[in-house]
Amino acid sequence: MTDKSTGLIFDLADHGELHTRLCAALGLPAGLLHRRRFPDGESYLRFGQDINGRDVLLLCSLDRPNEKALELMFAAAAARDLGARSVGLIAPYLAYMRQDKRFQPGEAVTSTAFAKFLSSNVDWLVTVDPHLHRRNDLGEIYDIPTQVVHAAPEMAAWIAQNVDRPLLIGPDSESAQWVSAVADAAGAPFVVLEKHRLGDRRVEVSVPEVQRWARYTPVLVDDIISTARTMIATVDHLKTTGLPTPVCLGVHAIFAGNGYDELVSAGVARIATCNTILHSSNAIDISGQLADAVGKLTR
Ligand code: R5P
Numbered sequence: 001m002t003d004k005s006t007g008l009i010f011d012l013a014d015h016g017e018l019h020t021r022l023c024a025a026l027g028l029p030a031g032l033l034h035r036r037r038f039p040d041g042e043s044y045l046r047f048g049q050d051i052n053g054r055d056v057l058l059l060c061s062l063d064r065p066n067e068k069a070l071e072l073m074f075a076a077a078a079a080r081d082l083g084a085r086s087v088g089l090i091a092p093y094l095a096y097m098r099q100d101k102r103f104q105p106g107e108a109v110t111s112t113a114f115a116k117f118l119s120s121n122v123d124w125l126v127t128v129d130p131h132l133h134r135r136n137d138l139g140e141i142y143d144i145p146t147q148v149v150h151a152a153p154e155m156a157a158w159i160a161q162n163v164d165r166p167l168l169i170g171p172d173s174e175s176a177q178w179v180s181a182v183a184d185a186a187g188a189p190f191v192v193l194e195k196h197r198l199g200d201r202r203v204e205v206s207v208p209e210v211q212r213w214a215r216y217t218p219v220l221v222d223d224i225i226s227t228a229r230t231m232i233a234t235v236d237h238l239k240t241t242g243l244p245t246p247v248c249l250g251v252h253a254i255f256a257g258n259g260y261d262e263l264v265s266a267g268v269a270r271i272a273t274c275n276t277i278l279h280s281s282n283a284i285d286i287s288g289q290l291a292d293a294v295g296k297l298t299r
Pocket of ligand 1: 171174175181194203222223224226227228229230231
């Protein structure tokens with residue numbers, strides 16, 4: 001149980017403003033965590049307050065997870081060792097959700113292994129729109145209480161405020177469920193494309209008949225923008241339809257490599273993402289919903 005006199009929120013991944021907003025929304029003070037790297041690359045961590053008997057909330061979005069997982073494990077282990085009453089993880093982006101089955105003999109099913117790793121290190125987890133492929137629920141792989149925040153209402157509100165006559169476009173059939181939720185909330189029509197992934201950085205999409213939407217602004221909506229290939233292929237395809245220049249909306253702004261610059265160069269009216277991963281395209285704040293979800297687990 002987190003109560004206001006014992007809870008502290010530690011920023012483990014330089015979230016900055018999101019950390020400040022979460023502290024304000026939860027009415028909890030920011031914790032002080034000293035982090036640095038030794039010359040050989042090993043991590044040094046020190047809690048700057050006495051956390052004995054306190055609830056420790058670790059804020060750590062898990063994009064670039066290989067760089068962050070060990071520090072997260074060290075922080076959680078130290079918190080337990082120092083007598084923390086509980087250790088919770090707020091990971092607005094949850095990594096390793098895509099390899100959820102063994103496609104080729106011998107492959108590691110990383111989503112299950114990563115879930116075991118986190119479950120053994122923290123007492124609860126809050127995240128935003130995890131990429132549930134073939135799974136229905138995080139409880140299928142996580143052994144700890146979890147809460148999932150859905151960014152759809154915030155995305156819909158942003159669209160309603162910023163886009164004239166929006167036509168929402170989902171990249172593939174998997175996205176249909178939540179693109180339709182955003183569209184419903186925004187009171188906008190939507191279409192869903194067919195996507196064929198030919199490799200890590202090669203994507204083909206087919207856009208259905210969209211001439212009837214000629215006076216609408218296409219709003220491409222996806223949960224993750226990683227290499228941005230999905231968005232770029234869609235933007236390129238839309239150019240052949242005569243629709244206005246599209247707006248691109250993503251929940252999680254990974255933007256691997258030059259993905260962001262390449263998407264800008266593809267010709268888009270605007271790119272907006274949620275602040276689950278710190279990025280210059282962040283325009284949609286989900287701290288309020290994150291705080292509500294933390295409240296549900298710790299009340
Ligand atoms: C895939 O299933 C996801 O919903 C996204 O469409 C995908 O992760 C986007 O990846 P990229 O930006 O690399 O095309």
